[in-house]
Amino acid sequence: MGEVYLGNSRFALGEGSVGTMGSVTGAFTSESPLHPAAREVLLDAMDKGWADPTKLHRPSRELSILLDESRAVFGRHFQTPVHTIHFLGEVSLGYHLGISGFRQQSHGTFYYPATSRHEVLALATTMKSQLLPVDLEGRSDIPEGSTADLLAFANINGETGAHATDAGNFLGTTFIDATADPLTALPSRWDSALWDSRSWSGPAGLGIFALREESQWHNPLPRLDQLKVPGGFNPALAIASAVALDAHVAEHERTAQQNKSFNSQIRRFVTESIGDVDIASPQDAAAHLLSFSFLYVDAEQLIDRMERRGFSLDSGSACTSANLEPSHVLAAMGRLTHGNVRLTLHSETTEESVRSMLDALKSVIEELRSA
Amino acid sequence: MHRLDCRGARCPLPIIHLAQEVSALHSGTLITLFSDDPATWPDLQAWARMREKKVRQIDAITFEVIV
Numbered sequence: 391m392g393e394v395y396l397g398n399s400r401f402a403l404g405e406g407s408v409g410t411m412g413s414v415t416g417a418f419t420s421e422s423p424l425h426p427a428a429r430e431v432l433l434d435a436m437d438k439g440w441a442d443p444t445k446l447h448r449p450s451r452e453l454s455i456l457l458d459e460s461r462a463v464f465g466r467h468f469q470t471p472v473h474t475i476h477f478l479g480e481v482s483l484g485y486h487l488g489i490s491g492f493r494q495q496s497h498g499t500f501y502y503p504a505t506s507r508h509e510v511l512a513l514a515t516t517m518k519s520q521l522l523p524v525d526l527e528g529r530s531d532i533p534e535g536s537t538a539d540l541l542a543f544a545n546i547n548g549e550t551g552a553h554a555t556d557a558g559n560f561l562g563t564t565f566i567d568a569t570a571d572p573l574t575a576l577p578s579r580w581d582s583a584l585w586d587s588r589s590w591s592g593p594a595g596l597g598i599f600a601l602r603e604e605s606q607w608h609n610p611l612p613r614l615d616q617l618k619v620p621g622g623f624n625p626a627l628a629i630a631s632a633v634a635l636d637a638h639v640a641e642h643e644r645t646a647q648q649n650k651s652f653n654s655q656i657r658r659f660v661t662e663s664i665g666d667v668d669i670a671s672p673q674d675a676a677a678h679l680l681s682f683s684f685l686y687v688d689a690e691q692l693i694d695r696m697e698r699r700g701f702s703l704d705s706g707s708a709c710t711s712a713n714l715e716p717s718h719v720l721a722a723m724g725r726l727t728h729g730n731v732r733l734t735l736h737s738e739t740t741e742e743s744v745r746s747m748l749d750a751l752k753s754v755i756e757e758l759r760s761a
Numbered sequence: 762m763h764r765l766d767c768r769g770a771r772c773p774l775p776i777i778h779l780a781q782e783v784s785a786l787h788s789g790t791l792i793t794l795f796s797d798d799p800a801t802w803p804d805l806q807a808w809a810r811m812r813e814k815k816v817r818q819i820d821a822i823t824f825e826v827i828v
Binding site for chain 1: 771772773776777780798799800803804806807808810811
């Protein structure tokens with residue numbers, strides 16, 4: 391049995407090897423299995439993480455130290471002071487805390503790009519707000535605004551991988567949605583930010599919320615104390631997530647190169663060997679995300695036939711969504727919404743899996759277009 | 762005047778039907794497309810960009826296409 395260190399704390403690894411995730415070579419979906427390193431420490435983290443970290447008993451104090459060590463990992467990788475880091479048991483809650491928390495103070499306008507996540511669009515309906523249109527590349531013009539205004543944007547768009555427009559001239563308060571990628575550096579100026587543990591193959595059900603500008607912020611939730619976030623997160627998940635992030639960062643150099651090369655290979659193939667494709671992801675987008683749409687193709691049939699050939703893909707097309715509405719991101723960018731395929735490249739993605747997925751894609755599209 | 766009624770058809774059928782219709786028409790012909798699918802307007806604009814056609818929205822379910 392091996393061990394893993396988080397700060398000065400040692401975790402015993404479970405039986406069995408820190409294996410590869412062999413069963414997922416055909417998976418190009420946004421979700422990925424837990425990172426093997428996180429999976430291995432999870433049981434030991436559960437053993438150490440059952441106490442209430444706010445109490446004074448020995449197990450509580452030990453857990454409190456462990457959580458501080460986990461916070462230190464997040465603070466280091468996200469380049470933000472440890473005291474600004476908070477754990478959330480519900481990722482989506484971070485949008486409310488980060489956006490509405492600044493709203494109560496100011497009477498300004500809330501600005502948000504049309505490609506923002508649904509949580510942001512929902513919050514916009516609760517306040518004086520202005521949607522920022524985006525161009526074909528997903529860029530928007532960020533106004534200068536005033537100090538009373540609020541801006542929310544994603545540093546990386548979760549569907550297309552598009553980088554955010556520079557918001558350096560904005561005068562108000564800024565919330566960054568960093569849930570699509572933990573390693574893209576945040577802009578120099580921000581006031582609150584949110585990360586999702588799943589984006590580094592950490593356990594689901596854990597959000598990391600950072601609050602830099604406390605003086606302007608008021609907890610938007612009903613409360614009797616000074617706590618900034620509800621304490622309902624699972625400490626074991628926070629510990630395992632920190633281990634997963636460390637491992638993700640360690641692998642980053644290799645996977646970043648690999649993703650870049652797979653990304654160009656896929657772009658070239660769908661354009662030259664399949665054709666009539668609208669690539670929504672800008673050329674300089676985050677390489678692990680790639681969204682493109684095939685003209686005259688029904689995405690539901692496409693996804694279904696790819697699944698039968700052993701490849702799991704995501705889609706933003708209306709026919710694949712629960713409410714039969716097309717992806718608001720594609721629609722806002724003016725991109726083709728039908729026949730859409732959204733790929734997420736993982737550290738386990740191989741040359742072979744990319745090549746065979748592309749061959750399958752070509753033959754499925756030919757079948758569907760000739761039907 | 763050419764009319765194409767795609768009401769009740771789900772994406773990508775309205776655009777596929779439109780493309781089939783367009784292939785038989787001379788350049789410059791005007792087609793009125795009726796479609797109540799929520800993806801039609803965004804897809805029509807994307808199709809027009811990819812195929813170098815002109816489109817405009819008349820109302821929620823009515824669109825004009827110049828071939």
